[in-house]
């Protein structure tokens with residue numbers, strides 16, 4: 001077995017859709033694709049150019065390749081609309097990914113009960129525990145299942161970290177307002193510990 005070498009530098013990584021070369025220089029293989037003379041990566045991984053043979057390929061990052069339906073993810077909510085939330089997944093099964101991938105949560109997957117709007121579910125800046133339900137792009141996630149939901153949330157008015165009041169209701173200790181979220185049973189702990197470093201790194 002040819003065990004692929006561990007990818008050490010995160011800076012070498014490319015995302016799916018990233019431009020990696022032009023067709024004048026290299027011929028793409030099945031790990032990348034050409035569009036109007038430009039070669040793009042199909043995977044999250046490391047670029048391997050072979051200048052002698054004029055071939056280029058992307059070595060997929062193993063962890064990302066292994067994301068399966070049913071895997072647990074932890075992500076940061078980027079934006080919401082009434083029907084959907086866009087979530088960047090930073091952890092899969094509690095393993096930190098050097099480059100997050102984006103996913104979509106549809107309001108129909110927010111709860112077993114009927115939820116009218118994503119504004120009752122989560123807000124941008126929240127950390128949320130999700131289950132992967134589709135691994136092809138676009139990746140889809142669900143909150144239906146044990147322990148899933150918001151684990152860390154911030155006040156929409158003042159930015160203070162919200163406290164647990166009761167299931168699906170959080171309290172801002174600064175504004176003294178109640179704010180709806182679909183909360184995980186793990187809200188506030190213990191996942192917060194594993195997220196500590198990445199919170200500080202978030203740019």
Ligand SMILES: [Zn+2]
Pocket residue numbers: 155156157158159160172173174175176
């Ligand atoms: Zn507040």
